Amino acid sequence: MTTTQNTARVGLFFLLGIALIWVSYETLSDGKALKSRGYNLVAGFDNLKELKQGDDVRLAGVKIGSVQATRLAGRRAEAVLRIDPAVKIAGDAQATIGSAGLLGTNYVAINLGSASVPPLAPGAEIRTIASVDLNTIMIQLGELGGKLEGALGSMSEVLKGKDGQPSLFQRLDTLLTENSQKVNTTMINLQEITDKVNRGEGTLGKFINDPRLHDELLATVGDLRKAASDAKSVVSNAQTLIEQVKSGKGTLGALIYDEKTGNDIRTATSNLKEVSDKLAKGEGTLGKLINDDSLFREAQSTLRKADRALDGMGDSGPITAVGAVAGALF
Amino acid sequence: MKQLIAILEGIGNAVKLLVRAACFAPTLPRQLPRFMEQCYLIGYTTLPIVAILSFFIGGVLALQAGYSMESFGAKEFIGSLVGLSMARELGPLMVAILLAGRVGSAITAELASMKVYQEVDALVTMNIAPERILVLPRLAAVLVMMPVLAIIANLVGWFGGAIVAHSVDFIALEPEKYFETLRRYTKFEDVANGLIKAETFGFVVVLVCCSIGLRTRGGPREIGASVTKAVVVSLILILVLDYFLTKALL
Amino acid sequence: MESCHQTRNPFSDTETAAVGVTIEHLSKNFGALVVLKDVSLSVEPGEIFVLMGPSGSGKSVLLKHIVGLELPTSGQVLVGGLDAAAPETRARIRMALVFQAGALFNSLSVYDNLALYPREHRIANEAGIREKVMRALQILSLENTAAKFPSELSGGMRKRVAIARALVQEPQLMLYDEPTSELDPVMSATISEIIATLKDEYHVTSFVVTHDRDLALNIGGRVGILMGGQLVMVAKPAALHNPEDPIIADFLNPKIDLKNPRFKQLET
Numbered sequence: 025m026t027t028t029q030n031t032a033r034v035g036l037f038f039l040l041g042i043a044l045i046w047v048s049y050e051t052l053s054d055g056k057a058l059k060s061r062g063y064n065l066v067a068g069f070d071n072l073k074e075l076k077q078g079d080d081v082r083l084a085g086v087k088i089g090s091v092q093a094t095r096l097a098g099r100r101a102e103a104v105l106r107i108d109p110a111v112k113i114a115g116d117a118q119a120t121i122g123s124a125g126l127l128g129t130n131y132v133a134i135n136l137g138s139a140s141v142p143p144l145a146p147g148a149e150i151r152t153i154a155s156v157d158l159n160t161i162m163i164q165l166g167e168l169g170g171k172l173e174g175a176l177g178s179m180s181e182v183l184k185g186k187d188g189q190p191s192l193f194q195r196l197d198t199l200l201t202e203n204s205q206k207v208n209t210t211m212i213n214l215q216e217i218t219d220k221v222n223r224g225e226g227t228l229g230k231f232i233n234d235p236r237l238h239d240e241l242l243a244t245v246g247d248l249r250k251a252a253s254d255a256k257s258v259v260s261n262a263q264t265l266i267e268q269v270k271s272g273k274g275t276l277g278a279l280i281y282d283e284k285t286g287n288d289i290r291t292a293t294s295n296l297k298e299v300s301d302k303l304a305k306g307e308g309t310l311g312k313l314i315n316d317d318s319l320f321r322e323a324q325s326t327l328r329k330a331d332r333a334l335d336g337m338g339d340s341g342p343i344t345a346v347g348a349v350a351g352a353l354f
Numbered sequence: 355m356k357q358l359i360a361i362l363e364g365i366g367n368a369v370k371l372l373v374r375a376a377c378f379a380p381t382l383p384r385q386l387p388r389f390m391e392q393c394y395l396i397g398y399t400t401l402p403i404v405a406i407l408s409f410f411i412g413g414v415l416a417l418q419a420g421y422s423m424e425s426f427g428a429k430e431f432i433g434s435l436v437g438l439s440m441a442r443e444l445g446p447l448m449v450a451i452l453l454a455g456r457v458g459s460a461i462t463a464e465l466a467s468m469k470v471y472q473e474v475d476a477l478v479t480m481n482i483a484p485e486r487i488l489v490l491p492r493l494a495a496v497l498v499m500m501p502v503l504a505i506i507a508n509l510v511g512w513f514g515g516a517i518v519a520h521s522v523d524f525i526a527l528e529p530e531k532y533f534e535t536l537r538r539y540t541k542f543e544d545v546a547n548g549l550i551k552a553e554t555f556g557f558v559v560v561l562v563c564c565s566i567g568l569r570t571r572g573g574p575r576e577i578g579a580s581v582t583k584a585v586v587v588s589l590i591l592i593l594v595l596d597y598f599l600t601k602a603l604l
Numbered sequence: 605m606e607s608c609h610q611t612r613n614p615f616s617d618t619e620t621a622a623v624g625v626t627i628e629h630l631s632k633n634f635g636a637l638v639v640l641k642d643v644s645l646s647v648e649p650g651e652i653f654v655l656m657g658p659s660g661s662g663k664s665v666l667l668k669h670i671v672g673l674e675l676p677t678s679g680q681v682l683v684g685g686l687d688a689a690a691p692e693t694r695a696r697i698r699m700a701l702v703f704q705a706g707a708l709f710n711s712l713s714v715y716d717n718l719a720l721y722p723r724e725h726r727i728a729n730e731a732g733i734r735e736k737v738m739r740a741l742q743i744l745s746l747e748n749t750a751a752k753f754p755s756e757l758s759g760g761m762r763k764r765v766a767i768a769r770a771l772v773q774e775p776q777l778m779l780y781d782e783p784t785s786e787l788d789p790v791m792s793a794t795i796s797e798i799i800a801t802l803k804d805e806y807h808v809t810s811f812v813v814t815h816d817r818d819l820a821l822n823i824g825g826r827v828g829i830l831m832g833g834q835l836v837m838v839a840k841p842a843a844l845h846n847p848e849d850p851i852i853a854d855f856l857n858p859k860i861d862l863k864n865p866r867f868k869q870l871e872t
Contacts, residue, residue: 027391038393040502041499045545048542052545472703472707473708476703479673480773481694487724
């Protein structure tokens with residue numbers, strides 16, 4: 025074994041090492057290795073989530089590049105996408121951030137767009153859609169629930185009584201005891217009316233005893249079920265709904281976000297309180313209560329509004345359940 | 355107290371040796387044959403054992419990972435586990451430990467016997483600094499050879515893991531799958547990280563072994579004692595350094 | 605390092621300036637052990653100075669002080685007027701020490717052992733070095749050993765290779781540590797002749813530490829005797845034939861008395 029041979033071996037060995045380092049560099053950081061080839065696109069998002077350098081960029085599910093860099097640009101986050109030069113992306117294609125599996129890494133998903141639109145030039149900005157994220161939906165649903173709870177809470181305060189004041193039911197009880205005589209008479213009258221109703225006399229009687237109504241109810245339930253079974257669009261529908269609710273569209277939205285409706289509810293609530301207070305003070309009798317025109321109108325308008333709310337929810341899919349519950353409680 | 359002083363003295367001697375060897379760095383091109391010889395001894399002749407060891411380390415990692423991950427269905431992640439642990443930790447560590455055992459001990463034995471048999475004194479009287487022809491080529495050689503050994507250890511370990519993950523019945527992971535997760539979770543930074551570690555370990559091992567070898571006094575018995583000491587000190591230093599380097603490089 | 609450009613070749617026509625050695629009140633302790641006690645002597649340029657003394661008297665330690673391998677506890681060693689303890693001195697003055705055991709580089713062949721110094725100091729090109737090395741080997745009749753390794757050589761050959769290696773350094777000061785020990789009488793005589801010849805031909809200052817009476821008496825310019833770390837006598841070789849001090853006389857001319865052996869004298 026001569027020195028020359030050894031030197032040659034060392035040289036070979038060293039070159040092998042360099043080659044291996046280069047190979048692992050190429051394979052492990054393919055994003056950077058492609059630096060010389062391909063072109064860049066910029067995609068702006070409100071939130072890049074878990075997206076990081078080196079993540080895949082996929083066009084209709086096929087890998088066509090990688091995320092070269094992520095950065096903040098003013099009020100939004102930008103991802104610089106390195107795209108394979110052979111791939112052209114239509115000008116109206118949209119990018120979203122998708123995630124591969126629950127724990128998996130994120131990737132940028134680009135749809136095909138339309139063939140007629142000219143492709144994006146290198147360095148251009150691609151249109152983006154805020155991606156649907158399970159977390160966001162959950163948070164928004166939670167907020168909605170919180171608001172409903174708040175509205176219900178104020179109602180129950182009136183019903184249960186607050187700060188040591190007697191509740192509406194207690195007050196009613198007192199009223200009934202004080203006016204038992206009159207109530208008795210009323211009850212007899214009521215008895216008569218119900219007898220008539222049972223016999224099918226009068227409009228209300230017909231309404232209750234007519235079998236057609238039962239069938240209609242069944243049909244309504246069937247519709248509801250159909251709506252609920254449309255589960256594929258659950259997330260998007262919910263998203264849309266929440267968005268609509270947020271922007272004050274739709275009845276539930278109006279109910280929660282619209283100031284006017286809020287005021288109406290508040291008025292109704294305060295009217296109820298007034299009634300209860302008047303009852304406590306012994307003002308008027310049950311007859312006066314019933315005959316008071318203004319109160320009657322108030323109650324009627326409230327009921328109409330609730331009715332409208334229920335109507336508006338008919339086409340809202342599974343959220344109807346929530347709506348129906350909320351409506352029933354109102 | 356005495357031991358503390360001895361430790362400090364050892365550190366001081368190693369640093370002094372390093373500085374003196376570094377002063378002679380410009381003479382390295384003239385010492386090319388000597389440098390090549392050391393490269394051959396440190397790099398080339400260490401390759402087989404490095405390859406064998408890292409192959410089995412990678413294999414055992416895959417086996418253990420397969421055994422424990424299989425129960426919760428995460429066996430695709432064997433690739434990433436083997437890839438990352440070989441690149442960041444086990445590759446450099448194994449190479450450094452082998453270097454300490456195989457090359458470090460030889461260096462100490464050679465320098466200690468040169469010292470004991472007055473060859474080092476002879477060099478001094480010839481006005482040839484021992485640091486220049488004995489220490490510098492070795493330090494330079496280890497710097498050049500360590501990344502090569504470490505990258506080979508990495509790749510052999512990865513392939514070892516792939517072969518074991520594929521051929522063991524209860525894992526039976528496709529190599530494509532294995533390398534896909536390996537590639538997804540192992541970045542070149544991790545490999546570079548490991549190479550930096552290996553470089554540091556190798557350099558420290560050779561420096562320590564040179565320093566201890568050249569400080570030997572006495573006879574053949576002391577040569578043996580020096581070799582033992584050099585290997586023990588090297589191993590301790592590797593592991594202590596490993597901790598701090600890992601922390602620094604995270 | 606700088607010296608390599610100033611180096612002159614004794615085998616060439618240029619003359620080498622021999623240097624003198626001056627030792628002033630040199631003392632050396634190893635911990636509590638006193639090895640050298642206030643030693644003062646001076647060696648003239650071109651002289652052969654022979655230092656004799658019983659084993660363990662500190663001869664080798666004194667030698668190491670001259671080449672700067674040991675540093676004095678007190679006192680000073682000057683080589684050619686420069687402090688031997690300073691590392692630069694070795695760069696300014698070419699000294700060669702022939703170690704007792706040879707201290708050949710075991711990993712190198714005989715040829716490479718000799719070629720190391722000129723190669724490292726870039727004294728000549730490879731052809732020039734080859735010429736120098738072969739000449740040195742020739743002087744010591746070692747031509748056939750050039751390719752051999754030190755482990756393949758006998759003790760006497762190793763010693764000669766060590767001298768040859770010292771010669772290649774073209775020294776201004778040659779130091780020999782026991783050059784004739786472990787050698788047969790003929791080889792001892794040869795080595796003595798070589799030392800004397802080198803002195804005559806190249807005007808090298810030689811400092812020889814030895815036990816060899818014949819060497820000391822035949823080639824020594826002056827002879828010093830070191831006992832118990834102290835220089836007890838410096839004289840011309842002629843004065844050593846009949847020294848006055850009985851201890852020195854016994855050291856130089858020990859009588860082997862089987863009827864009254866020394867180890868028994870000590871007991872009484």
